[in-house]
Amino acid sequence: MVNKNAGDIQSLTRMNQLYEKLLNEVDVGIHVINEKGKTIIYNKKMMEIEAMASEDVLDKNLLDVFMFRESQNSTLVKALKTGKTTKNIKQTYFNNKGKEITTINHSFPIKEEGRITGAIEIAKDVTQLERVMKENMLNKQNGKITFDTIIGRSQLMETVVDEAKRATRTSSSVLVVGETGTGKELFAQSIHNGSNRSRAPFISQNCAAIPDGLMESLLFGTKKGAFTGAVDRPGLFEQADGGTLLLDEINSLEPSLQAKLLRVIQDKSIRRVGDTKDKEVDVRIIATINEDPLDAVANNRLRKDLYYRLSVVTLFIPPLRERKEDILLLTQAFIDKYSTLFNMDVKGISEGVKTLLQQHNWPGNVRELEHTIEGTMNLIMGEDVITIQNLPGRFRSRYQAEEEPLVQGDEGDLSESNQTLHEKMTKVEKMYIQRVLKNNGHNITRAAKILGISRQSLQYRLKKFGL
Known part of the structure; x- marks a missing residue:
């Protein structure tokens, strides 16, 4: 009798090992919860799909681990509560690190003697497919x-x-x-x-x-x-x-x-x-x-x-520094672009970031702004609003010290410490041309002669400076 029981236990152990191996070898995610909503089975593929470790999920309530959009409930919990089977339902949700996951689910209840004792979900990962589709749409x-x-x-x-x-x-x-x-x-x-x-x-x-x-x-x-x-x-x-x-x-x-x-x-x-x-x-x-x-x-x-x-x-x-009213428009466009490409959900920027972006002179123009936003999106960890702390260090460090007060001179505001030599010279050139034009009744020929440049060269600069 003892030998028979020992043989049964050994056979049951081998069978459990076989089932466990089978669960971990299949190319679909399998997630099982008990009647209290706690996870009791969580296979290897499901760990890969959700980028989670088994100890972070097993024996924990599913709704305490994963987050779902307000408009969408867990298909697995729904099967537990309603006792209904659903097939090929696309679901987007977030793991405990805020990573977005999209799966196609087949969910059904576990019934014993007419009573629901749990639920099973078989999931196919389409996160990458969703991202590729978004990228293709964007492209x-x-x-x-x-x-x-x-x-x-x-x-x-x-x-x-x-x-x-x-x-x-x-x-x-x-x-x-x-x-x-x-x-x-x-x-x-x-x-x-x-x-x-x-x-x-x-x-x-x-x-x-x-x-x-x-x-x-x-x-x-x-x-x-x-x-x-x-x-x-x-x-x-x-x-x-x-x-x-x-x-x-x-x-x-x-x-x-x-x-x-x-x-x-x-x-x-x-x-x-x-x-x-x-x-x-x-x-x-x-x-x-x-x-x-x-x-x-x-x-x-x-x-x-x-x-x-x-x-x-x-x-x-x-250049971007001459149309700073466009900075916030461009910033939001780049946030939307990289939110889609990086599979994120960033909504916008804080008031502090708005101030810093508008203070910067953008020597690299729109390209520099885009690269700054892209770099920032790489540093974000689950936030939906970009703050000063999220900005790349090389950019943020420029504004850690309080800026020197500006000094007004008879040539206007030329003492900004964050201006390049080219920017300062451009500002001086523009103001000097304005002064010479004004002093000569806006006569282009006479002004060009005083400036020591050709009439065509002066006309080019007038158009360049919007004068």
Whole structure:
């Protein structure tokens, strides 16, 4: 009798071990609660799905461990309370660290002699699938850049957007002037997508990213046999035929290539490297430059004749420090973007953060702001509002010490300690031009002579400063 009982116990132990192994090998999550709502079975796959350890869940009430949206209850608890089976129900909830989890659940009650004694849930993880779908949706929305994509309600931005919209009506060359990170390519793509060339290719090339020796073949293409290993390959102009070619940082292009580019724009034809025949192309050129184009011309970084050819339409994109009323709009847009990409639920920023963001001069412009928000989102641990403590250290440390009081002089407020030399010089230049213009009755010719610059150079600066 004893031997028989020992054999039964041994058999039962082996069976339990088999069941446990089976539970941990299946590729679905299994979660079982008893009639009090406490977890009694929690398999390995469920731990992976919910990023939880068994000791954090077993023998604990499910509702004390997991959080559910106000509009949604636990499908497992529902099966326990109602005694009803549900199949293929998508549920989104949060683990004890605030991580969002999405599963497709099959939940049903455990009944013994007509009484509900627990509930079982079989869950399939779709968290990653949900994230990929959100990313694809976001990419689809961002796939075609239009003027609606450009964020800004400041007068400066509204003015330049209006000028850019007018440029969509023709195929004239456009020169987009702006500091690094101001969003010059957004304007270029918006012009293309708003024009009658929108169905044709939009090709973009950063002129500073390719060695000079390769740039010519990249732009104009190659003919087989032109050099060792050369094959028949179309260049960017041929690829953009009928559409738009964006040449970013045009001032990085070597002078000899600038001369060839000028010929292509004038003749509307290209010649592949190593070829003897010209080929007609119909391409609209949009170029960008991150410095004053007249300075680039004066310092031989941009050919004067190419500048005149490219600047048929010239757009001046204002730096972020000159349109600070747009900072909070942009900040919220970036929070929404990275909340979706990172599967988070951040709503906004605190009043303290608003103050700091508007105090900063943003030398990296919109790009710096976006990177700051992205970095901040990586530091958040479950919060739904960004506070000063969440900001990246390198950014936050600038504002730990109390700022020095500003000193007013007869040139205006020029003593801000967090301004770069370039920013201060720009402010002085603007005020001095205003003074000379005022003293000369706003006569541009006379003012230019006093300033020691050409009339055209003064007109460029007036437009740049919005005077």
